[in-house]
Amino acid sequence: xxxKILIVDDEKDFLEVMSERMAARDMDVSTAASALEAIEMxxxxxxxxxxxxxxxxEMDGLEALKAIKAKRPEIxxxxxTGHATVEKGxxxxxxxxxxxxxxxADMKVLTEKIHNAQAQKMxxxxxxxxxxxxxxxxxxxx
Amino acid sequence: xxxxxxxxxxxxxxxxxxxxxxxxxxxxxSLSIINESAGLLEDLTLMAQKGKPLDPxxxxxxxxxxKQQVNRSDDILKAMNRFSHSIDRPSxxxxxxxxxxxxxxxxxxxxxxxxIHVTYEVGDAPMMLTISPFFLKTLLWHLLDFAxxxxxxSKKITLVAEKSAAAIVIRFLNLNAPSDVTAAGFPxxxxxxxxxxxSANVSFETGSMLLTxxxxxx
Numbered sequence: 329x330x331x332k333i334l335i336v337d338d339e340k341d342f343l344e345v346m347s348e349r350m351a352a353r354d355m356d357v358s359t360a361a362s363a364l365e366a367i368e369m370x371x372x373x374x375x376x377x378x379x380x381x382x383x384x385x386e387m388d389g390l391e392a393l394k395a396i397k398a399k400r401p402e403i404x405x406x407x408x409t410g411h412a413t414v415e416k417g418x419x420x421x422x423x424x425x426x427x428x429x430x431x432x433a434d435m436k437v438l439t440e441k442i443h444n445a446q447a448q449k450m451x452x453x454x455x456x457x458x459x460x461x462x463x464x465x466x467x468x469x470x
Numbered sequence: 471x472x473x474x475x476x477x478x479x480x481x482x483x484x485x486x487x488x489x490x491x492x493x494x495x496x497x498x499x500s501l502s503i504i505n506e507s508a509g510l511l512e513d514l515t516l517m518a519q520k521g522k523p524l525d526p527x528x529x530x531x532x533x534x535x536x537k538q539q540v541n542r543s544d545d546i547l548k549a550m551n552r553f554s555h556s557i558d559r560p561s562x563x564x565x566x567x568x569x570x571x572x573x574x575x576x577x578x579x580x581x582x583x584x585x586i587h588v589t590y591e592v593g594d595a596p597m598m599l600t601i602s603p604f605f606l607k608t609l610l611w612h613l614l615d616f617a618x619x620x621x622x623x624s625k626k627i628t629l630v631a632e633k634s635a636a637a638i639v640i641r642f643l644n645l646n647a648p649s650d651v652t653a654a655g656f657p658x659x660x661x662x663x664x665x666x667x668x669s670a671n672v673s674f675e676t677g678s679m680l681l682t683x684x685x686x687x688x
Contacts, residue, residue: 349506411495432501
């Protein structure tokens with residue numbers, strides 16, 4: 329199954345090349361040039377993973393991460409940063425990111441993390457579905 | 471050291487740190503694009519080896535993108551180099567018009583993170599001024615930082631300079647100047663110390679903030 333991903337970065341050239349490379353790896357790729365645009369897209373569509381730049385105009389990556397998780401908790405977020413620090417990493421994980429990758433990113437590593445993110449999302453969605461079924465079964469008394 | 475010098479020295483160091491961080495982010499972004507572009511060329515080569523025809527336009531576009539990013543990084547590093555050497559001498563004769571693009575390059579990541587676009591206008595002839603280039607840049611940054619709080623709906627600030635017989639005036643345009651600048655926290659001890667050090671004065675007019683640098687005292 330194709331991973332459905334959203335890449336968010338204010339560097340348009342980066343978005344263009346990255347999306348082309350990921351599409352060549354059989355991913356269904358969408359892009360957003362700002363956090364606000366990404367949040368609008370997330371309201372309309374669901375994604376397996378969001379690859380999110382940490383430092384962007386108007387709304388930074390951590391704020392965007394909070395907003396994404398509030399709207400779609402099942403979406404897996406991988407943060408991209410120019411300078412990864414332990415402090416930033418911990419903060420990102422606390423807010424629900426599954427990983428923090430330093431720029432320039434290794435495509436092989438990033439692809440692997442996206443595969444893992446999709447698998448993680450599948451587990452969350454399946455658990456959610458199981459809970460829903462359990463609730464129906466209990467409430468109907470079958 | 472006197473209190474003023476303490477403030478100025480501490481401010482200069484903090485400014486240096488802020489600019490270094492901004493520049494390293496810009497360089498990382500540029501390197502990321504170069505890295506992905508090189509990766510794309512590898513992808514295209516692999517696909518060509520497997521029989522997919524190579525698109526010369528795509529290759530050319532990618533090469534162009536790499537060159538653009540190399541130029542961008544080069545501009546950043548040149549500005550960084552000039553900035554680092556600006557501390558070497560307490561006073562130097564500089565062209566104010568050369569200062570503008572350099573300051574923009576150094577602070578772009580910070581201003582754009584705030585969603586503000588900073589531009590400048592330059593004249594045909596150089597506008598020379600003898601001053602401490604490092605502390606002038608530090609003062610300009612502090613004023614730009616304050617100007618960003620006053621920016622209008624256009625989210626754009628334009629810098630222009632004018633020279634008279636006695637002074638050079640640098641205007642920050644497109645601002646909503648506050649009716650009471652003191653209440654808005656201006657100038658603050660840091661900006662005041664820098665202004666004092668450079669014998670500079672800051673005033674406000676409708677839509678703009680003016681930095682006056684006297685030619686003699688400066």
